[in-house]
Amino acid sequence: MTKTWNNKAWFMVLPVLLLVAFNAVIPLMTVVNYSVQETFGNNLFFFEGVRWYEEVLASSRFHAALGRQFLFTFIILAIEIPLGVAVALAMPRSGPWVSVCLVFMALPLLVPWNVVGAMWNIFALPDIGLLGRSINALGIDYNFTQQPLSAWFTVVLMDVWHWTSLVVLLAYAGLRSIPDAYYQAAKIDGASRLAVFRYIQLPKMSRVLTIAVLLRFIDSFMIYTEPFVLTGGGPGNATTFLSIDLVKAALGEFNLGIAAAMSIIYFLMTLLVCWVFYTAMTNYYDGER
Amino acid sequence: MAQVKQDAARNRGILLRDSGPAQAAAGASDRAAGTRARRRRGREGGGFWWIVPTLYIVFLMLPIYWLINMSFKTTNEILGGFSLWPQNFTIESYVEIFTNPVWYNGYVSSITYVLINTVISVTVALPAAYAFSRYRFLGDKHLFFWLLTNRMAPPAIFALPFYQLYSAIGLFDTPWAVALAHCLFNIPLAVWILEGFMSGVPKEIDETAYIDGYSWPRFFVKIFMPLIASGIGVTAFFCFMFSWVELLLAKTLTAVDAKPIAAVMTRTASTSGYELGLLAAAGVLTIVPGAVVIWFVRNYIAKGFALGRV
Numbered sequence: 001m002t003k004t005w006n007n008k009a010w011f012m013v014l015p016v017l018l019l020v021a022f023n024a025v026i027p028l029m030t031v032v033n034y035s036v037q038e039t040f041g042n043n044l045f046f047f048e049g050v051r052w053y054e055e056v057l058a059s060s061r062f063h064a065a066l067g068r069q070f071l072f073t074f075i076i077l078a079i080e081i082p083l084g085v086a087v088a089l090a091m092p093r094s095g096p097w098v099s100v101c102l103v104f105m106a107l108p109l110l111v112p113w114n115v116v117g118a119m120w121n122i123f124a125l126p127d128i129g130l131l132g133r134s135i136n137a138l139g140i141d142y143n144f145t146q147q148p149l150s151a152w153f154t155v156v157l158m159d160v161w162h163w164t165s166l167v168v169l170l171a172y173a174g175l176r177s178i179p180d181a182y183y184q185a186a187k188i189d190g191a192s193r194l195a196v197f198r199y200i201q202l203p204k205m206s207r208v209l210t211i212a213v214l215l216r217f218i219d220s221f222m223i224y225t226e227p228f229v230l231t232g233g234g235p236g237n238a239t240t241f242l243s244i245d246l247v248k249a250a251l252g253e254f255n256l257g258i259a260a261a262m263s264i265i266y267f268l269m270t271l272l273v274c275w276v277f278y279t280a281m282t283n284y285y286d287g288e289r
Numbered sequence: 290m291a292q293v294k295q296d297a298a299r300n301r302g303i304l305l306r307d308s309g310p311a312q313a314a315a316g317a318s319d320r321a322a323g324t325r326a327r328r329r330r331g332r333e334g335g336g337f338w339w340i341v342p343t344l345y346i347v348f349l350m351l352p353i354y355w356l357i358n359m360s361f362k363t364t365n366e367i368l369g370g371f372s373l374w375p376q377n378f379t380i381e382s383y384v385e386i387f388t389n390p391v392w393y394n395g396y397v398s399s400i401t402y403v404l405i406n407t408v409i410s411v412t413v414a415l416p417a418a419y420a421f422s423r424y425r426f427l428g429d430k431h432l433f434f435w436l437l438t439n440r441m442a443p444p445a446i447f448a449l450p451f452y453q454l455y456s457a458i459g460l461f462d463t464p465w466a467v468a469l470a471h472c473l474f475n476i477p478l479a480v481w482i483l484e485g486f487m488s489g490v491p492k493e494i495d496e497t498a499y500i501d502g503y504s505w506p507r508f509f510v511k512i513f514m515p516l517i518a519s520g521i522g523v524t525a526f527f528c529f530m531f532s533w534v535e536l537l538l539a540k541t542l543t544a545v546d547a548k549p550i551a552a553v554m555t556r557t558a559s560t561s562g563y564e565l566g567l568l569a570a571a572g573v574l575t576i577v578p579g580a581v582v583i584w585f586v587r588n589y590i591a592k593g594f595a596l597g598r599v
Contacts, residue, residue: 002492003423003424003425004423004424004425005424005425005426006424006425006426007426007427008426009420009423009424009426009429010420010426010427012416012417012419012420013416013417013420013421013432015413015416015417016413016414016417016436016476016480017417017432019409019413019469019472019476020436020439020472020473020476020477022469023439023447023451023469023470023472023473024439024442024473026450026454027446027447027450027451027454028446028447028450030449030450030453030454031446031447031449031450086341087341087342087345090338090339090340090341090342091342092338092339092342097339099587099588101342101346102587102590103580103583103584103587104346104349104350105345105346105349106583106587106590107349107353107576107579107580107583108349108353109530109534109579110530110533110534110576110578110579110580110582110583111534111572111575111576111579112533112534112535112536112550112551112575113534113535113536113551114536114551114554114555115551115554115572115575115576118554118568118572119352119353119355119356119572120352122355122356122359122565122568122569123351123352123355123356127371128367128368128370128371129355130351130355130373131351131352133371161348161349161352164345165349168345169590218440218441221443222441222442222443222444222445224443224444224445224537225536225537229555242443242445243443243444243445246443246445246446247445247448247537250448250449251448251449256449259449263445263446266443266446267442267443267446270438270441270442270443271438271441274434274437274438274441275434278434278437282430
């Protein structure tokens with residue numbers, strides 16, 4: 001669609017701008033402020049320059065949290081995206097079952113995040129939970145409150161439970177937008193199921209899949225509540241992801257400078273990834289127009 | 290070329306969906322042909338295509354079933370042993386929640402700030418999304434990106450500054466504080482979704498309306514908003530959803546009066562030992578509003594998750 005140049009459109013975005021700026025700029029500047037100052041209480045602050053940043057970037061604790069974060073995000077993307085696409089491909093394309101499927105699949109997305117954690121906690125407890133009990137019955141020693149591996153398994157499974165539906169819904173929306181003529185043409189050409197997927201369905205889904213990867217990356221990168229309720233970041237620090245570590249430093253240990261510097265670094269990383277995805281996406285749209 | 294055709298098809302789809310009975314007949318014959326084609330495809334994929342979604346849904350329902358199961362047990366029974374369904378069926382936990390003001394006030398305050406937030410987000414996002422979908426203006430792309438970054442900023446970063454900010458302006462521990470704070474990620478999301486839906490409406494409609502002498506506000510309310518009604522519904526649903534499930538900020542910005550239900554649950558879990566039955570019942574009740582809302586938007590939900598851009 002061609003757009004007209006009109007600077008008066010600024011008036012239409014002004015309310016949005018003010019509200020979001022109030023919520024984004026003021027707190028962000030507060031964080032920036034903390035990140036360059038040292039305090040000894042009594043509201044006395046001293047300028048410290050980039051000392052906190054140096055400390056955070058050199059600390060092995062931050063590296064460990066960051067490593068865990070990337071590993072987690074990578075694992076859940078590697079599971080959720082293919083699984084979501086597979087489920088979407090297998091879903092009925094029309095009929096009464098579509099609504100039923102969609103409603104059931106969307107359900108986990110509307111469960112408050114701490115309830116997700118609590119639910120998985122009682123589901124996975126080794127003595128009274130269905131999952132924990134079943135795994136132990138299979139002869140595998142499983143206790144997510146004590147074994148790091150079990151904890152990871154539970155957190156990943158919980159995230160798959162919670163968010164794969166998002167990928168399913170996105171991929172399904174993409175699949176539904178494919179006109180039947182495409183499939184008929186493929187049939188006349190005698191295309192195999194694989195070829196239909198590779199040359200018709202995948203390209204038509206690429207736009208929504210980009211959104212899916214973007215949203216899943218971002219949301220898993222800032223995951224806090226669910227693992228916090230489920231494992232509390234433990235056992236030890238095994239499931240302490242970036243946000244959990246950040247809140248621990250800020251509210252638990254009251255290391256304001258460290259926490260703020262960590263926030264800024266964390267925020268800049270998210271920003272960078274967003275920018276890459278956003279550029280890729282807008283280029284894609286512009287190419288389509 | 291194929292692209293042009295497909296765009297045309299997409300636009301036609303939108304018009305069909307929103308048009309009156311006159312075009313419905315044509316649409317019906319189209320759809321019938323589509324259904325036939327789909328049935329043929331379904332057979333080609335083998336007869337077992339339904340197994341995958343079924344297994345997936347079973348997987349999704351298991352933890353929820355377990356939660357419901359627990360909510361009908363007494364705490365003693367839960368801790369005492371393992372059973373697939375309640376042996377001593379009890380609704381004690383639910384009675385406790387509905388009679389104890391601490392519990393039901395949690396629900397009331399959660400719903401209050403979620404509704405306030407949904408109304409604010411959709412209202413301010415509507416004109417902004419229109420501006421982004423119809424006009425180019427100084428810094429528009431940068432502004433759009435900046436909005437998106439706020440959807441993507443980890444709330445953990447903002448927890449402490451938010452606490453100070455809302456204490457400073459005297460809104461701490463009111464539903465308004467949470468409602469306004471959730472605007473941080475809900476307004477960008479609302480703009481994003483609405484912009485997708487609005488871009489699907491051909492610009493000729495605007496131009497025709499202006500020629501017919503409509504002013505912008507009148508055109509927007511009388512003609513444009515009905516055209517994207519489904520998009521507005523979906524947007525409201527998403528604002529509701531993300532405000533409903535968020536806890537970190539909601540917990541940080543409230544103390545006693547406006548405590549959301551999710552925070553009441555956390556407190557119960559930590560202070561009064563392990564009242565698992567009660568916790569489970571409260572959990573079940575937090576799922577109910579979501580399930581009700583999904584039912585209303587079920588036909589648009591897939592498109593909504595694609596941010597209106599399919």
